[in-house]
Amino acid sequence: MDIPENGKCISIERLLQLGYEAEDLLHLRVLTKEETLKKEISTYDINRPGLTLAGDYDYFDYEKLQIFGRGEYSFLMRLIEEGKLDSLYKFFSYSVTCCIFSHSNEPPDIFIKLADKETIPVLVSSLPTNILTTRLTKVLEDEFAPRTSIHGVLVEVFGVGILIIGKSGVGKSECALELIERGHRLVADDVVEIRSIADTLLVGSGAKLIQHHMEIRGLGILNINYLFGVRGIRDKKQIQLVISLVEWDAKAEYDRLGLEKSSYSILGVEVPMFTLPVKPGRNIPILIESAAMNYRLLKMGYDSAKDFEKRLEKRIQEEKHKNNTD
Secondary structure (H helix, E strand, C coil), rough: CCCCCCCEEEHHHHHHHHHCCCCCCCCCCCCCCHHHHHHHHHHCCCEECCHHHHCCCCCCCCCCEEEEEHHHHHHHHHHHHHCCCHHHHHCCEEEEEEEEEECCCCCCCHHHHHHHHHHHHEEEEEHHHHHHHHHHHHHHHHEEEEEEEEEEEEEEEEEEEEEEEECCCCCCHHHHHHHHHHCCEEEEEEEEEEEEEEECEEEECCCHHHHHHHEEEEEEEEEEHHHHHHHHHHCCCECEEEEEEECCCCHHHCCCCCCCEEEEEEEEEEEEEEEEEECCCCCCCHHHHHHHHHHHHCCCCCCCCHHHHHHHHHHHHHHHHHHHHH
16 A cells, blocks of 8 residues: 555654654664755655666656665666766656665765755665665554544553453443553553554554553542553553443343354454443453453464354254164
8 A cells, every 4th residue: 555545644854753752763864954854755665766766767656765775875876976867867856755875875965966956855874774664664654554542441461452441430440450450561541542553453552641540530640650660551552352341231131152253343443342241249350351361262263152062062962862862
């Protein structure tokens, strides 16, 4: 997918900021004028312009980020040394998004002058080409990913990312606090920010202002990091299971065998969901732990409900056979 479906664009300035926020993950330096940083990126794909510099402009993906590895840099230097600048002039006649050089290779002054003239940003990274492209793609995929926010609590239980949802006051935060006390980890409370990665994975995190904090009625705001240390928190986690807490209704019918599979749709991605009725005497944290362990069993290929159904069917068939022989 070249252009994100949400039509989002980000500036080169924002790309630099993302690199710094990730502890200078991209190791980028700017070689052109500051005004070039306003240029916008509309795709997280990249292009290696070796064939383009050689004169093949039929399929030039100029809207993509142009990565100059050692091969492209060497060819570019040869063109300039031999005075073959026609291809270079043609290169800059396109509205190129951005040029990034790896291995700390800085292009000659003529390249920078042409880039400044056409307001095309030129960056250089100390990273090798393969590492640069991998990190760059990941940073941009995360930034371009569709997003939404959901009222709930996200916890990690036995390595499983569980989103707890339900009406206000049903006990989501209290349940999560008990899980943290039992050795599990909090990702987000109250507001869970969710990103869809490659339209298949959902990654949740907390809002920066209230990250690693919980609101407990009667106690107020708790700093989970200070109370439980780093063992009790996590910055982000894939959402693999949804637990919906509902108030107990004696007239309602609830799934008792686990044969009816339910799912919860977030950004077009279906996530397995269990509905747990809440009433005094039910230990919801233990039920959520059991749901997490059962989810892991399902991923390993074992379905408790289907196994029970098969054994029950086998027993019925054995009883029928016994009655027929008698």
